[in-house]
Amino acid sequence: MSNDNLNKFLKAEGFLPGQQKPKQQPQPAPAKKTFQSKPKQQHTQGPKPVAQKAHVSNPNAPKPKNKFFQRKKNVTPQGGHTQKQRPNTKGQGPNKPRPARYGQHKPAVQQLKKVQYPVSKVPADDIRIIPLGGLEQVGQNMMVIEWGNDIIIIDTGIEFPSPEHLGVDVIVPDISYLKKNKKKIRGIVYTHGHLDHIGGAQYLVPDLGYPPMYATKLTKELLFANADNAEIPKKYRISEINEKSHVRLGKFEIEFFHVNHSIPDNVGIVVKTPHGSIVHSSDFKIDPTPSDEKPADLDRIARIGDKGVAVAMVDSTNALQPGHTVSESVIEKELGKTIQAIPGRIVIATFASNIGRVAKIVQAAEKDGRTVFLSGRSMERNIAIARKLKYLKCKDGTLKRMSKLAEELPASKVLILSTGTQGEELAALTRMAAKTHKAIRLTPADTVIFSSSAIPGNEMAIVSVLNNLADLGVTMLDNKQLDSHVSGHGYAEECKKFTSLLRPKYFAPIHGELFMRYGHRDMIVRDLNMHKKNTFVMKNGRGLVLNKDGARLMTDQESIPSRPVLIELGEEIGETIMTDRTRMADSGTIFVSINQFKGKVKSVEVRARGFRYMNMELEIFKILKREMKACFEKNYGPKKSKKDLEEMLSKSGTRIFYQKFKKEPLVEVII
Numbered sequence: 034m035s036n037d038n039l040n041k042f043l044k045a046e047g048f049l050p051g052q053q054k055p056k057q058q059p060q061p062a063p064a065k066k067t068f069q070s071k072p073k074q075q076h077t078q079g080p081k082p083v084a085q086k087a088h089v090s091n092p093n094a095p096k097p098k099n100k101f102f103q104r105k106k107n108v109t110p111q112g113g114h115t116q117k118q119r120p121n122t123k124g125q126g127p128n129k130p131r132p133a134r135y136g137q138h139k140p141a142v143q144q145l146k147k148v149q150y151p152v153s154k155v156p157a158d159d160i161r162i163i164p165l166g167g168l169e170q171v172g173q174n175m176m177v178i179e180w181g182n183d184i185i186i187i188d189t190g191i192e193f194p195s196p197e198h199l200g201v202d203v204i205v206p207d208i209s210y211l212k213k214n215k216k217k218i219r220g221i222v223y224t225h226g227h228l229d230h231i232g233g234a235q236y237l238v239p240d241l242g243y244p245p246m247y248a249t250k251l252t253k254e255l256l257f258a259n260a261d262n263a264e265i266p267k268k269y270r271i272s273e274i275n276e277k278s279h280v281r282l283g284k285f286e287i288e289f290f291h292v293n294h295s296i297p298d299n300v301g302i303v304v305k306t307p308h309g310s311i312v313h314s315s316d317f318k319i320d321p322t323p324s325d326e327k328p329a330d331l332d333r334i335a336r337i338g339d340k341g342v343a344v345a346m347v348d349s350t351n352a353l354q355p356g357h358t359v360s361e362s363v364i365e366k367e368l369g370k371t372i373q374a375i376p377g378r379i380v381i382a383t384f385a386s387n388i389g390r391v392a393k394i395v396q397a398a399e400k401d402g403r404t405v406f407l408s409g410r411s412m413e414r415n416i417a418i419a420r421k422l423k424y425l426k427c428k429d430g431t432l433k434r435m436s437k438l439a440e441e442l443p444a445s446k447v448l449i450l451s452t453g454t455q456g457e458e459l460a461a462l463t464r465m466a467a468k469t470h471k472a473i474r475l476t477p478a479d480t481v482i483f484s485s486s487a488i489p490g491n492e493m494a495i496v497s498v499l500n501n502l503a504d505l506g507v508t509m510l511d512n513k514q515l516d517s518h519v520s521g522h523g524y525a526e527e528c529k530k531f532t533s534l535l536r537p538k539y540f541a542p543i544h545g546e547l548f549m550r551y552g553h554r555d556m557i558v559r560d561l562n563m564h565k566k567n568t569f570v571m572k573n574g575r576g577l578v579l580n581k582d583g584a585r586l587m588t589d590q591e592s593i594p595s596r597p598v599l600i601e602l603g604e605e606i607g608e609t610i611m612t613d614r615t616r617m618a619d620s621g622t623i624f625v626s627i628n629q630f631k632g633k634v635k636s637v638e639v640r641a642r643g644f645r646y647m648n649m650e651l652e653i654f655k656i657l658k659r660e661m662k663a664c665f666e667k668n669y670g671p672k673k674s675k676k677d678l679e680e681m682l683s684k685s686g687t688r689i690f691y692q693k694f695k696k697e698p699l700v701e702v703i704i
């Protein structure tokens with residue numbers, strides 16, 4: 034809108050001098066994506082939006098105020114969701130319309146009648162299985178099992194934020210229930226070393242009072258390596274376990290079993306109870322010929338089934354994919370052949386946590402007489418851990434940190450192992466593609482192999498890297514040309530096999546999006562002849578109760594409050610901050626400075642940053658100044674605090690902008 038048009042518009046709306054200001058009260062904003070109203074919203078700026086009553090069964094329900102506290106994360110059907118996903122945000126302005134899926138689906142927990150901690154009401158014999166995270170998003174995996182005075186926790190995962198989380202570092206589950214019941218916590222048991230299962234330890238374990246932790250060798254190593262603050266792991270009390278270990282934690286007796294995944298040392302968990310075992314599958318697939326470890330222990334799983342399983346909680350991530358996953362050994366062979374067949378320099382981009390595959394690539398490169406240059410911090414770190422734990426055996430000279438030597442050696446002698454499969458802004462491959470990598474310039478003689486798959490949500494960032502690579506003329510190979518990647522999550526037949534070996538009384542699909550879990554449940558009901566009434570689709574905070582009468586879903590009243598906790602710079606970030614950031618990103622900020630003496634306004638200064646109109650001579654800003662002056666003088670009083678006045682003015686300022694533009698810039702008033 035040009036300035037002339039804007040003035041015309043303002044005139045038509047009755048905002049030009051001499052015209053009467055419309056008496057009509059501002060229309061409340063529709064429940065906009067930036068606002069989820071709540072009766073006691075602390076953040077008072079801006080017009081009060083209308084509550085989305087249609088979606089909310091109870092007005093007292095603990096609703097999230099901000100979309101960040103209710104949005105769902107993307108689907109990850111191909112696994113590998115544990116990598117840092119910080120996609121390149123180029124060309125994805127904050128005003129870009131957001132996909133409709135965000136904020137559409139309200140988890141049941143957010144419709145609770147009241148928030149409560151029903152500790153005392155739980156009958157002593159009831160065993161409760163409560164997912165605190167991981168069921169409404171990919172990431173934040175955390176499961177609580179509670180029995181009388183004992184609580185055990187399975188995994189403490191994080192979720193990676195999306196660009197629209199505007200600066201948030203990581204997201205972890207809400208552990209307020211556990212903090213209130215700290216004395217009951219007997220220990221944390223880990224399934225495997227992916228960050229969506231261990232990454233939250235540094236944020237959550239201190240708050241839980243450093244309970245004993247149990248992890249396999251590699252998982253333990255990664256728990257130590259992952260903390261940003263080196264002081265925290267020093268206090269960890271981690272006992273190393275393996276698939277043969279027995280651990281007693283309070284009344285719980287815990288055993289483990291080996292299953293395959295895209296990281297070694299992965300274990301499923303068996304928790305014994307008088308009503309039968311509770312089995313947690315971990316993230317799993319069944320690979321009869323894995324390249325880096327033993328096949329999943331089907332005999333053992335069958336024996337666990339023989340002893341009686343009450344509840345089987347099974348990974349649903351790929352349950353809707355028909356058939357079986359390709360074996361990791363096929364991938365290994367294919368990559369080995371490809372490395373030998375390519376005469377020039379090779380860059381392989383893969384997930385650094387897929388230690389088994391990384392090790393096989395290094396060994397294949399060594400066999401082909403190549404030096405392997407490691408590019409990316411997580412790649413270097415994980416390779417070091419893999420060598421320490423003997424998952425990778427190679428000559429010292431084979432591995433080099435990325436350097437100019439990768440340009441100097443003959444091309445046929447170089448393989449670069451790189452992070453950046455998801456187009457992460459700072460990752461090595463992204464920089465190579467953008468010609469900003471310090472050590473290397475790619476040429477048309479180079480080949481880039483993607484030993485990975487796109488994690489939904491990262492496609493645009495990946496496309497930007499692919500475009501850059503194509504522009505450089507490099508040859509690109511991925512899963513379409515060769516078997517360069519397989520997911521770490523089993524397909525339909527593997528899911529069915531797992532559950533049929535366990536023969537559980539009750540089945541509860543876990544991991545994956547809600548529709549996948551329902552689909553997984555339907556498949557088990559259909560193909561394994563299970564009664565639907567014996568299957569339960571849990572949600573965060575709303576798990577199962579198991580007792581002598583059987584199992585049932587927790588009721589609304591029994592549910593535990595659960596919400597994503599956003600972490601920035603190591604600490605939780607409040608909803609007000611996120612609401613402010615969203616408004617600034619969507620509409621900009623208007624600064625109003627009021628210079629007054631004893632309630633008489635001497636001058637009003639206005640500045641705008643990031644707002645559509647920046648010219649302070651525009652009528653809208655004159656109106657704003659007038660309104661600010663009038664509002665201040667009307668409401669000034671010795672008893673009114675400066676803060677209250679500022680808040681009132683800011684609200685009134687926002688109203689003007691909303692009324693005119695249906696935009697809500699942050700109006701910051703300083704008196």
Ligand SMILES: [Zn+2]
Binds near residue numbers: 115227316521
């Ligand atoms: Zn995993």
Ligand SMILES: [Zn+2]
Binds near residue numbers: 229
């Ligand atoms: Zn996972």
